Amino acid sequence: MKTPIRLGLIGCGGIIQQQHLPTLLTLTEVQITALADPMPENLATVGETTAVTAEQHYADYRDMLAKAPLDAVIIATPHHLHAEQVIAAAEAGLTVISEKPMATSLEEATKVLDAVARHKIIYTVVHNAVFTPGALRAYELLHSNDLPIPQVGRAKSLFPMDADRHSSSPARVWRASKAAGGGCIGDTAYHEIYSLETLMCSPVRYVEARVQTRFFDIDVDDMALLLLEHENGAVSTVSTSWGMAGAGAGELGNLCEVHTRGDCLRMVGRGTALHRLARATHEWSEIDLDVTDRNRTGHAGYLQTTFAALAAGSCPPITGEMALHNLSIIEAARLASDARRAIDLTEL
Numbered sequence: 157m158k159t160p161i162r163l164g165l166i167g168c169g170g171i172i173q174q175q176h177l178p179t180l181l182t183l184t185e186v187q188i189t190a191l192a193d194p195m196p197e198n199l200a201t202v203g204e205t206t207a208v209t210a211e212q213h214y215a216d217y218r219d220m221l222a223k224a225p226l227d228a229v230i231i232a233t234p235h236h237l238h239a240e241q242v243i244a245a246a247e248a249g250l251t252v253i254s255e256k257p258m259a260t261s262l263e264e265a266t267k268v269l270d271a272v273a274r275h276k277i278i279y280t281v282v283h284n285a286v287f288t289p290g291a292l293r294a295y296e297l298l299h300s301n302d303l304p305i306p307q308v309g310r311a312k313s314l315f316p317m318d319a320d321r322h323s324s325s326p327a328r329v330w331r332a333s334k335a336a337g338g339g340c341i342g343d344t345a346y347h348e349i350y351s352l353e354t355l356m357c358s359p360v361r362y363v364e365a366r367v368q369t370r371f372f373d374i375d376v377d378d379m380a381l382l383l384l385e386h387e388n389g390a391v392s393t394v395s396t397s398w399g400m401a402g403a404g405a406g407e408l409g410n411l412c413e414v415h416t417r418g419d420c421l422r423m424v425g426r427g428t429a430l431h432r433l434a435r436a437t438h439e440w441s442e443i444d445l446d447v448t449d450r451n452r453t454g455h456a457g458y459l460q461t462t463f464a465a466l467a468a469g470s471c472p473p474i475t476g477e478m479a480l481h482n483l484s485i486i487e488a489a490r491l492a493s494d495a496r497r498a499i500d501l502t503e504l
């Protein structure tokens with residue numbers, strides 16, 4: 157793809173401002189040239205940071221697709237808008253980088269992949285959690301056969317939100333709304349599922365789960381407990397909640413670990429540290445992450461890798477099929493919870 161890639165942003169809210177822009181503004185392969193968001197204050201904030209002038213600010217993303225000269229878009233809007241916006245960008249012939257999840261149902265996701273294939277565009281979904289320094293190092297150790305295959309894994313992300321946050325902040329309001337595709341499993345557990353599956357080195361096949369609303373008066377789930385069986389027979393668990401007391405930053409709130417017959421590898425701090433427990437000695441050691449900036453975020457890693465691939469004319473590392481697979485696990489967990497039985501992903 158010719159560089160700099162002319163990039164439009166659809167949605168200029170929290171994740172764009174906090175995670176995408178700090179990296180995008182450092183990449184020589186990209187130039188942000190147009191912005192779309194119905195919230196004038198978000199357009200103004202991102203316009204100021206990116207120096208995109210008001211002529212290229214759009215309240216309606218469809219106007220931006222029709223009028224702005226673009227090569228690619230990033231979509232970072234509430235979940236129920238992703239499928240419609242990806243399909244519209246595909247029809248405009250643009251490369252699409254979508255925030256997760258790709259859609260709110262498997263039916264919508266299939267329509268997205270059909271549009272991607274029909275219009276022959278490049279499409280990728282942000283799976284940032286596997287691009288942190290800790291996750292990259294763990295992947296390298298596990299996939300280079302330096303360590304035996306994991307037998308058991310567990311991941312958790314526990315956020316102790318209070319009820320007010322669901323009614324006060326706009327980003328919380330849509331996350332707590334079924335109509336907007338919100339809910340704890342699709343928003344939060346989403347990352348733990350693909351992270352754990354990557355480190356387990358075997359795809360998930362069977363899903364048992366309880367996906368429930370236990371803490372807040374909202375019409376979406378606020379906790380999800382999953383028991384996953386992988387193709388190779390190994391098992392793993394994911395626990396995610398927006399309301400569990402005692403949760404918080406660091407190991408208490410967030411970790412992803414896998415156990416082989418010899419060791420345990422534990423990633424903490426959203427991938428800023430990786431620890432190894434040797435079963436023979438019962439001693440923990442910290443693994444060298446081999447990077448100059450261990451606080452480099454997963455978004456930085458994902459965006460750098462993705463735009464380098466686009467500029468080189470190759471496929472970005474996260475494909476639509478990978479995002480569909482993750483969404484299938486989430487859909488299976490909902491079905492498993494309702495039916496109180498394990499769901500085989502091939503049933504979907």
Ligand SMILES: NC(=O)c1ccc[n+]([C@@H]2O[C@H](COP(=O)([O-])OP(=O)(O)OC[C@H]3O[C@@H](n4cnc5c(N)ncnc54)[C@H](O)[C@@H]3O)[C@@H](O)[C@H]2O)c1
Nearest residue numbers: 166167168169170171192193194195198232233255256327
């Ligand atoms: N990968 C991650 O770690 C991560 C973290 C946070 C958020 N996200 C994802 O990013 C996306 C946005 O989340 P957020 O936290 O930035 O939410 P947010 O509410 O802060 O921002 C959403 C933005 O979309 C805008 N918007 C609403 N309707 C629109 C439309 N029709 N066209 C264009 N813009 C529209 C809103 O005005 C707002 O500015 C979601 O998909 C979320 O899951 C991913």
